[in-house]
Amino acid sequence: MWSKESLFIGGKWVAPATSRVIDVASPSTEEVVGRVPEASAADVDRAVLAARSAFDTGPWPRMTPAERADVLVRVADGLAARADELTQLITSSTGLPITVTQLAHVMMPQFYVRHYADLARTTPLEEYRAGLTGKLHIRQAPVGVVGAIIPWNIPLLATAAKLGAAWAAGCTAVLKPSPETPLDAFVLAEICEAAGMPPGVLNLVPGGAEAGTALVAHPGVDKITFTGSTATGRAIAEACGRTLTGYALELGGNAAAIVLDDAPIGDVAAGLVQSALAANNGQACIAQSRVLVPRSRAAELTDALAAAAREIPVGDPFDPATLVGPLITSRHRERVSDLVASGRAEGATVCAGGGVPAGLERGWYFEPTVLAGVDNGMRVAREEVFGPVVTVISVQDEDEAVAIANDTEYGLSGSVWSADLERAAAVGRRIAAGQIWLNDSFTLDPACPFGGWKNSGTGREGGPEGLHEYLQTQTTFRPAERPQS
Numbered sequence: 001m002w003s004k005e006s007l008f009i010g011g012k013w014v015a016p017a018t019s020r021v022i023d024v025a026s027p028s029t030e031e032v033v034g035r036v037p038e039a040s041a042a043d044v045d046r047a048v049l050a051a052r053s054a055f056d057t058g059p060w061p062r063m064t065p066a067e068r069a070d071v072l073v074r075v076a077d078g079l080a081a082r083a084d085e086l087t088q089l090i091t092s093s094t095g096l097p098i099t100v101t102q103l104a105h106v107m108m109p110q111f112y113v114r115h116y117a118d119l120a121r122t123t124p125l126e127e128y129r130a131g132l133t134g135k136l137h138i139r140q141a142p143v144g145v146v147g148a149i150i151p152w153n154i155p156l157l158a159t160a161a162k163l164g165a166a167w168a169a170g171c172t173a174v175l176k177p178s179p180e181t182p183l184d185a186f187v188l189a190e191i192c193e194a195a196g197m198p199p200g201v202l203n204l205v206p207g208g209a210e211a212g213t214a215l216v217a218h219p220g221v222d223k224i225t226f227t228g229s230t231a232t233g234r235a236i237a238e239a240c241g242r243t244l245t246g247y248a249l250e251l252g253g254n255a256a257a258i259v260l261d262d263a264p265i266g267d268v269a270a271g272l273v274q275s276a277l278a279a280n281n282g283q284a285c286i287a288q289s290r291v292l293v294p295r296s297r298a299a300e301l302t303d304a305l306a307a308a309a310r311e312i313p314v315g316d317p318f319d320p321a322t323l324v325g326p327l328i329t330s331r332h333r334e335r336v337s338d339l340v341a342s343g344r345a346e347g348a349t350v351c352a353g354g355g356v357p358a359g360l361e362r363g364w365y366f367e368p369t370v371l372a373g374v375d376n377g378m379r380v381a382r383e384e385v386f387g388p389v390v391t392v393i394s395v396q397d398e399d400e401a402v403a404i405a406n407d408t409e410y411g412l413s414g415s416v417w418s419a420d421l422e423r424a425a426a427v428g429r430r431i432a433a434g435q436i437w438l439n440d441s442f443t444l445d446p447a448c449p450f451g452g453w454k455n456s457g458t459g460r461e462g463g464p465e466g467l468h469e470y471l472q473t474q475t476t477f478r479p480a481e482r483p484q485s
Contacts, residue, residue: 002089003035007043007206008189010050011199017042022179022206027095027326028317028363034093034183039205041214044174047203048220051145051172054200061142061170065120071197072117072167076110078191079160083107089183090156095326095364096281097317104280108444109160112462115446116164119467134480140471142170143246144222147215149236151227152180152328153283158250159188161450161461162225167201169470171223174203176215180328182206213239221245223470230409230455248459248469250285250451252384253412256405257288257441258427259301260398260418267439268417269304272390275415275441277309277368278323282336282388285456286413288441289385290376291392292401298394302372305390306352309368312388314357324388326364333364336387340369343380343391349373353388376404384410402430411453415441434460 006013016037024034039047055061060068079086083106091101125140146166150158155177163173177185185204192202205211216224216239223246226236233249240247257276259268276288293301317325327333340354353367366387374381374391381391395401405414415437418424428436434452437443449465451457459469 001033001035002183004186005037007037007039007047008186008193008202008204009043009047010053010203011193014046016040017046022182024093024180024183026092027328030363034089036182036186036206038179039176039207039211041210044176044205044207044211044214044218047174047205048145048147048215048218050200050203051174052220054198055142055144055172058172058198058200060172060198060201063170065123065125065168065170068168068170069117069120071195072113072120072164074195075191075197076113076117078195079106079110079113079188082187082191086156086184086187089187090181091317093181093183094152094155095317095328097322097325099320100280104444105154105157108446109156112157112160112446113164116168116467119464120168123464123467125471131477133477135478137476137478139474139476140468141474143470143472144171145220146171146173146470147218147221147224148173148175149212149215149224149226149228150175150177150185152178153280154227155181156184156188158227159185161446161466163202165461165466166225166470168467171470172201174205174215174221176211177204177206179206179208216240216245217243219243223247225459225469226250233457248461249457250459250461251412251455251457252410253285253287253452253456254290254382254384254408254410255286255288255413255415255433256290256292256401256408256431257415257417258398258401258405258431259291259293259297260416260423260427261294261297262419263417264419265297265300265304268301269308271417271439271441272305273308273312273368276390277388278312279442281325281327282368283328283386284442285384285386286435286442287386288413288415289390290381290405291390292395292404293392295394295396298372298392302351302370302392305392306370309352309370312368314365314367315360324368327366327387328364330364332386333366336366336385336389339380339383339385340371340389343371343374343378346378346380347373347375348378348380348391376407382408398427402427406432409455412456413437
């Protein structure tokens with residue numbers, strides 16, 4: 001069993017304030033695969049003070065952006081060197097298929113860190129601007145101490161997207177990984193230490209609600225960055241509002257895939273199986289879980305989706321042939337099952353899946369599921385399922401599809417499928433969401449400013465927009481120069 005006994009605070013591995021531990025269970029075997037200390041409010045306080053000292057008096061914010069970039073490149077190199085270990089840890093603790101872990105959860109974080117190293121070298125942080133009264137000096141400065149609260153479904157990926165940008169900007173950080181998936185964060189801390197990152201730039205406090213609440217409320221934190229549920233995001237925004245602490249929130253989604261009448265059904269079914277059912281075991285905020293299709297083609301698409309869903313290999317996440325592994329916890333599987341049952345009770349038809357796969361009673365598995373005859377007012381269509389479930393909703397035309405796609409509290413992503421790319425793009429511009437895919441639905445790109453509209457959050461990760469989340473503007477007024485006499 002993989003275990004750690006210390007927390008990483010102020011550049012040192014230190015004993016936690018309590019003897020409490022987090023046992024990390026494998027979603028596929030239900031056995032404990034890791035154990036780490038659980039950070040208390042006292043540990044969070046120590047971590048924030050270390051980050052505060054590192055920002056106020058340490059070298060990191062005072063290094064040149066190029067010097068910080070050099071450290072980030074060494075961090076990315078460290079992630080690459082320990083890729084096999086990280087793949088094993090993330091697959092064990094999340095139940096994600098090992099092929100998905102290798103690409104999206106271990107390789108992609110390296111790309112994010114390198115991307116922000118490049119931006120650190122190339123982004124201008126100062127400019128002079130002519131004003132009415134003289135010359136203005138505009139400077140972009142780091143916001144300060146960042147508290148990063150990480151979800152269980154993309155642990156290292158979210159960490160790299162958030163902290164890569166924060167570090168590039170010159171911020172210091174306190175990292176609180178999810179109690180379900182804290183193991184990879186300890187490897188990251190070791191990598192940062194070996195890369196020569198100054199003490200206090202990264203501080204690690206794994207924990208649950210107590211640690212999260214303490215971090216959000218701490219007066220030494222300048223900005224909170226959070227990925228997770230909309231309900232928790234609202235609570236964080238309210239708490240930050242009381243203290244005027246900055247925040248960036250990447251929250252829930254309930255994406256719609258609009259299938260136009262000219263779309264090739266085979267291609268649509270293959271793409272949606274990947275994005276709505278297989279991707280991240282369905283536990284992805286950008287999953288295209290509502291499929292809006294013309295009534296004239298609904299049966300054809302439903303049959304194609306159901307047939308494809310039945311062929312998805314479900315099983316051991318360490319088997320390279322597996323496309324869907326288990327859900328993260330037994331409690332989460334019960335929630336997904338309850339939503340499917342509610343759809344059936346409200347009149348939907350289960351065309352594929354709908355329960356625990358035969359022979360996989362151990363572990364928290366759930367079959368890839370296709371529901372047809374769904375109305376957008378049903379619970380299974382209104383709520384974020386966050387599991388391998390797709391709902392098929394018949395529509396009269398393109399206008400009704402857009403109206404239903406936007407009839408949700410969320411606005412994170414969407415997709416449009418058509419044989420005519422320009423027609424698809426025109427429909428995509430009518431969808432109220434932060435990311436739109438055309439004839440695709442699950443592409444990750446460090447250069448993409450990723451984030452949501454409406455109740456899907458505020459702020460962006462990725463691209464120059466992600467870097468600017470961790471910068472603030474200072475203007476110096478310079479008097480007009482008088483001519484020499």
